[in-house]
Amino acid sequence: MIPLYVAQFGIILAVFGLLLVSAAIMVYSERKVAAIIQQRYGPYLVGPKGMLQPIADVIKLIFKETLRPKGADRALFMLAPLISATAAFTAFAVVPFGAETDLFGLIDHKISLQVADLNVALLVLFAITSVSVYGIVLAGWSSNSKYSLLGALRSASQMISYELSYGLSLASVLVVANSLSLTEVVNAQSGNWFGFIPRWFVFLQPVGFFIFMVAGVAETNRAPFDFPEAEQELVAGYHTEYSSTPFMMFFLAEYINMVTAAAVATDLFLGGWHGPWLPEYLGWMWFLAKIAAILFFYIWMRWTLPRLRYDQLMTFGWKVLLPLAALNLIVTAAGVIYFGN
């Protein structure tokens, strides 16, 4: 028997470590999948099948010199990557990734597999997303470089525009689930309809799922919405002037944000850890499999679709996605009132 707080501390450490590892795995799989799509080999020299390439990259980045442009705001220049990375890690704290468990009899009480089970988890997630904009904006401003500033402005306006649709699609899910707690949202999706269709919210909320995925891509600044780093126009966007460890933090934050977005999509729409065949205490395997599927989709999309034009992005966000999300919320609310919960 180990005390409860040891178990919870263990979960926190595990989440932190797994997020770091997941970023490394994402970098490797991104390069490999890109290579397959483009009929190349991808990284293959470092380690078996090039699997140690991310570690080599990290070592290289750490030993590079940290450059700071002349006229840069010293404090904010160093603070910006910290904000990005911290927000990325914090967001995962409210995401549940497995059923309640006693860790194979190690502890007395059952605890849920997540860092913090808040009753306003969905809103916390939204709050952290809205704060993470600052990392990018401050990076762009404090670099004292026009490419950085323009990249940061684009990124911020893009994130603010798509945050609205993101929030509305979250709201439609919580209307259906009748709860703000992510754990309860997931548990509302257990079981099957007619014995074979899983009760996932993606079937109740197909439009919401679509909006959430599109807005998620825009929020994480991924292709085809990767304007903050459109290299033809802006060199590298907000992180143009960054090198070494601060650059690594932005890189890390970007990949962890993708993992978090995929995990939240899994919890909200794909039934979280619920799935056939596996017993409940192995549900986290389903969770990992679903995340992997969504992340593969992200990578696939990045290397398939070309970048849009900036005005197309804004028009799409404000004139298509936002009205669609609002309509979806109204229809959902009407449906919930009409059919009952």
Place this chain on the structure above:
Amino acid sequence: MGTELLLFYLFGAVALGASLLVVLGRNPMHSVLMLIVSFAALAGLYITLDSPFAAVIQIIIYAGAIMVLFLFVVMLLNAHKEDALVAAGAPMGAKPLYAGAGLAVVLAAELVWALVRAPQGSGGPMSGGASPDAAALESVRGLGQLLFTDYGFAFEVTSILIIVAMVGAVVLAKREL
């Protein structure tokens, strides 16, 4: 009670210190950031008051949305030049000082009025008199119910106010429509 009091003093000190830095700071960019810190400390105070919903909304609306706009304005107006003027000891004029002092007096009077009006005894100003009971404020459902029934008029008036502000901003930004 011990931890609660400690947290209250901690968040209160952070909020006050950050607010002072907002006013006293020379760099407008740093002032904006300190205002965000102050808002975050206020959110912490809401959590110690057992209303996580208000705390999260505080972060989403004020720290997340409104302050980003502030930041944009400061960034794009390039307020550095003005800052240099003040640092060089450019005359500021007495009028802004008088206006500021007047507003400070009004604020102090309002605070005193609010504190005197608050019912004494258990729990402070939030839990007494005609204000809705704390249980309803805790849950999002209760809050929504109150907002769309008892406070429906205030809610609608506020939304009209915001629309007026938006229309005003558009008119100011696009002089010829």
